[in-house]
Amino acid sequence: MNNVVLLLGSNLGNKKNNITLAINLINIKIGPILKKTKLIESEPEDYFSSNTFLNIGIIVSTKLSPIKLLKSIKEIERSLGRINDSYLSGKYEDRTIDIDIVYFNSIKYFSKILVIPHASHISKRSFSKKILYELV
Template sequence: MSQHHVVLLLGSNLGDKKKNIELSIQKLNQEVGKVTALSEFLITEPVEFASCNIFCNIALVICTHFSPIQLLKQIKRIEVEMGRTQDSSTLGGYTDRVIDIDIVKFDNLKFVSEKLEIPHQKHLFEREFSKIILKDFI
């Protein structure tokens, strides 16, 4: 099985944000693939929705054998296990969340489906906090 190098961006703005991210990293490392690089934590204001809860964010690189769709399923499963009850795609907008895990890049793949776009255009080109946290991985 071939290994894929994937850049993920994680964020949390509910509960113990840093602990939520650390637990999600642990789950990713145990259940999805080896985490090979981590950015520093970055504290940011919510983007594209109003909330008084600030975010803690981190970027990481993971090596996995999962395909993009398989990886998305694993990520969504981890989000639900950690208490995320609603996904922004089903809500039609963003809300506070225990954990959010986004696939930013997957090797050099360009992939578009109803549920997934790789590379993640908003994180790479529109969101300033993403550009800051991803600078060492892109």
């Protein structure tokens, strides 16, 4: 089994409900939730929006590989109304749900579509540092 740290955020619609639904789907489709943080509110980073985010961190146990995990996450995001993927569009925008893989065990993974650990969450984004400190 692999232990994975995921960060979730929502800044559109019923943000708390979006995160709750995403966590439930992660539990069903990816694996059991081992730990989660409190919800925190944060300002958007790397783009302008008047909509604040709700964010949470979770640790999940999964049998999935990094790429299969990413595929499952993208399916969950789409099922909850996420239309545009910032990786594909090249820009950040408001979203119903965003799920990022921050750590996957202690591996370093690099491909065209996935980099682990997630450098922006580890070193750049202030809300991420708070969540990761509480989580790990």
